[in-house]
Amino acid sequence: MRRQIVAGNWKMNKTYPEALALVAEIATDLQNNPVSGVEVIVAPPFPFLTGVNESRGANIQLAAQNCHQKESGAYTGEVSAPMLKSVGCEYVILGHSERRQYFHEDNVLLEQKLKAALDAGLKPIFCCGESLEQREQEIHFSYIAQQLKEGLFHLSNEEFDQVIIAYEPIWAIGTGRTASSEQAQEMHEFIREQVSRAYDAEAALKTPILYGGSCNAQNAKELFACKDVDGGLIGGAALKSADFLTIIRSF
């Protein structure tokens, strides 16, 4: 059986005390009512990583939302992968559509970021997803295939072993309009097939593929029931402990 994972991407939300309260609520609940077989990850903003790391307990793992492609140097305002590793991060989200859109991250840059993350011992959560326009033009499958090929499939087998893929259709992110379970399943199956072609059947079988985009406490169960959906990358609904905990318990 594949790993089941729920990851909360807090994006640019919360103050420090709010972030600490949120992780403490989740950690306490998971300690009192352990959920077996589900990996829980939170991705707070950079300044909160150390504090959240200290409060997260044993049942939650830490992710960063981004990293720079260089190990260190004169890059004012940036944060490197070794820095993230040194404050307790296990994962880093790369290729999120908001980074691609607002910060012009392309597949060439993402290739460098993936290498930097893996070299530092961080496991990438690699995001892909099409726009509404691309879906309406019915080019969503070819677009995702291209994102995976250019952005991800340059990794060696050993490197790819570390990767979690997140399918996040842009039209579903923060819009309240989630993909239907049929839409999610068919794309996840397609992604798995691309992995099989680029690597092998075993890699395809074991790579976790998460769904992201208006996944919430109401629809998580139906989405997670899909054969090829191994959990979720959650935005808005990860900011409230009760909702996030319900999602964690939706397998």
Ligand SMILES: O=C(CO)COP(=O)(O)O
């Ligand atoms: O972008 C997302 C997670 O990375 C999804 O965001 P929402 O759950 O707010 O739609």
